[in-house]
Amino acid sequence: MGKYIGKSFAFEFAIAAENSVPTALTYVPLGAMRDKSIKFSWDTADATADDSPAATKEQIATFKSVEISGSGVSRGTERPNQDTLEAHINTPSAVTGGQPCVWLRLTHPSGKRYYGYFMVSEFSTDAPYADVITWSMTANSNGAVTITP
Template sequence: MGAHVGRDVLVEFAIADEDANPASLTFINLGMMRGKSMKTSWDTADTTADDSPNFTKTSLVTFKNVEFSGDGVSYDDAVFNQEALEAHVVSPGPATANQPKVWFRLTYPSGKKYEGPFIVSEWSNDSPYADAATWSITAASNGDVALIPA
């Protein structure tokens, strides 16, 4: 498969702790999204010393950080599951030890998937006077986020 547009990337979530078995989770669609972003970065440790080759810095990676962010048009239809996720982020319950923990799964048209546990750090609602009401979310990895090739 060649190029694709972002609207063809499916975002799903399941409310569960990071130690849940993803095969046992029931993922539901997060609908009416516009932007979807998955970013992976690594923290590094400087290993440069007085004998480093040609006075060039050297490094090792220490920890991987994966960040999911997205936004969409606000809909209160239950089928889009926006209010269910927002309710969990704003008032997480005992199922996740009162923490805004969620598993996200992004599926691309090729079949490639990102799947893993996240902790939501931000939910935002924007309600401009003369435009569509929108929402946005930011979440950071809270365990192993896997890239599953197509």
């Protein structure tokens, strides 16, 4: 079975309205990335009662959230679409209703694709004294996330 290297996992975004047709958008790569991550998690509710089997806690799932995060290197004036994303997050446009939201699309080397509308909750730049300048971002799903095989 083949193995994949992380840099072949494409990370792209599009600044567009939430009601846009995601497959019709023009996505641009968020370049000079080092790390990319997608995480699915469920909120749960305690369903334990006095008749729970063997006095064991019971839970039910309530809401799913998807978190996408990434980080990369700032390369002088050649910041592949990083400035565009950062500017939109800092001052969200009317296109997204003044919210720091974007469409994100991640494409696995196998061809599997994840896409959805996300709120970018964090975008940061780190500039250590004796090291390369880096940036990072975290976004949370703002609606359904589609996975295509």
